[in-house]
Amino acid sequence: MKMTFRWFGTKSDSVTLKQIRQIPGMTGIMGFLDYKAAGDVWSDEEIRAYVDEVHAAGLECEVIESVNVHEDIKMGVPPRDEYIRNYITTIRNLAKYGVKVIVYNFMPVFDWLRTDLNRVIPEDGSTSLYFDEAELGAMGPLDIVRKTAADSRGFSLPGWEPERMAELENTLEQYEGMTGDHLRKNFKYFLDAIMPVCEECGVTMACHPDDPAWPLFGLPRIVNSRADLEQIALLHDSPKNTLCLCTGSLGSNPDNDIPSIIRTLGAAGRIGCLHIRNIKHLGHHRFREASHLSSTGDLDMFEIVRAAHDACPDVYFRPDHGRMIWDETGRPGYGLYDRALGATYINGLWEAIDKLSR
Ligand code: DNO
Numbered sequence: 001m002k003m004t005f006r007w008f009g010t011k012s013d014s015v016t017l018k019q020i021r022q023i024p025g026m027t028g029i030m031g032f033l034d035y036k037a038a039g040d041v042w043s044d045e046e047i048r049a050y051v052d053e054v055h056a057a058g059l060e061c062e063v064i065e066s067v068n069v070h071e072d073i074k075m076g077v078p079p080r081d082e083y084i085r086n087y088i089t090t091i092r093n094l095a096k097y098g099v100k101v102i103v104y105n106f107m108p109v110f111d112w113l114r115t116d117l118n119r120v121i122p123e124d125g126s127t128s129l130y131f132d133e134a135e136l137g138a139m140g141p142l143d144i145v146r147k148t149a150a151d152s153r154g155f156s157l158p159g160w161e162p163e164r165m166a167e168l169e170n171t172l173e174q175y176e177g178m179t180g181d182h183l184r185k186n187f188k189y190f191l192d193a194i195m196p197v198c199e200e201c202g203v204t205m206a207c208h209p210d211d212p213a214w215p216l217f218g219l220p221r222i223v224n225s226r227a228d229l230e231q232i233a234l235l236h237d238s239p240k241n242t243l244c245l246c247t248g249s250l251g252s253n254p255d256n257d258i259p260s261i262i263r264t265l266g267a268a269g270r271i272g273c274l275h276i277r278n279i280k281h282l283g284h285h286r287f288r289e290a291s292h293l294s295s296t297g298d299l300d301m302f303e304i305v306r307a308a309h310d311a312c313p314d315v316y317f318r319p320d321h322g323r324m325i326w327d328e329t330g331r332p333g334y335g336l337y338d339r340a341l342g343a344t345y346i347n348g349l350w351e352a353i354d355k356l357s358r
Helices: 017-021 046-058 071-075 082-094 133-139 141-151 162-166 168-175 180-201 226-233 247-251 258-267 301-311 335-358
Strands: 002-007 026-031 059-065 101-105 116-120 127-132 202-210 241-246 269-278 278-285 286-290 316-319
Touching: 002 017, 002 059, 017 180, 026 046, 046 059, 046 082, 046 116, 046 202, 071 082, 071 168, 071 180, 082 127, 082 180, 101 269, 116 141, 127 133, 127 168, 127 226, 133 141, 133 247, 141 162, 162 202, 180 202, 180 226, 180 241, 202 269, 226 241, 241 247, 241 258, 247 258, 247 269, 258 269, 258 301, 301 335, 316 335
Parallel strands: 002 026, 002 316, 026 059, 059 101, 101 202, 202 241, 241 269, 269 316
Antiparallel strands: 116 127, 127 286, 278 286
């Protein structure tokens, strides 16, 4: 296992590389160029500057996140071939600088979605990301985009590129009537085009699940259960076609048995990396993000880490969203303190499981 941390770049993150390097056991970054619009080529120069900075801080940069897929590819409309060509150029450029895994998603329009980014957890006064479908229904897509932007404290949020959100009404209209099968067909078209390049350059693609793990606003979502994940692995049968096993996203649906999913897909070599986060269910389609500790949420972190230890011991991990604690101010979900605690806790679980299994 390699423990990594998401970092948004010097200009855009409240957390510094030096701070990340000082978290015990931290080996690298899951990187992100947060200013790139979906469909843009990530140039050599941009990648080199980011990777050099990470290396200079004594960290690795083998995983890159959110190389976002343009809506035209998901919708399967003619300009998609041009955007796929751009995507391929980005894959090749990232490979030149030692990137081994690219995390992406295939969610129509929205990436992850919450109704409150700063919800106070009554027990301890910390804040965390919160979702309530009843609130969402009352708001509608345009309101949620406005609220999320207002709640983000001026930080960019992964998957919420302003250009894309500005086109929202138009895009939602274009998706009208699209079925899951149609979206899957477009997904296959994309995978068939990029996989030969991934195999040639040694880059693994890791698809992030839908978050939350069910359809929203009538848009199809096809990455949110064991059956979905297995189907995606089969869309293009290659060891480079993998999943980013995000415990918090899949875990928003209590029916998903995450340790068991990790065991099956991990043993099949189809997990490219893990995002580890805990969830507290508060009712039907209503949850908040908890600290990583098992007892503060509904996911069993011991069983999750044990499954990964047994099934895919060499994958990249990162502590996913943290709460805001100790009066830290920063990008919701992506402060330093709670994610550092999460990494330390996961490292502790790993050490115990590893020693006991010998
Ligand atoms: C949320 C993240 C996601 C993830 C993307 C990958 O905070 O986990 O934005 O990085 O879905 O494309």
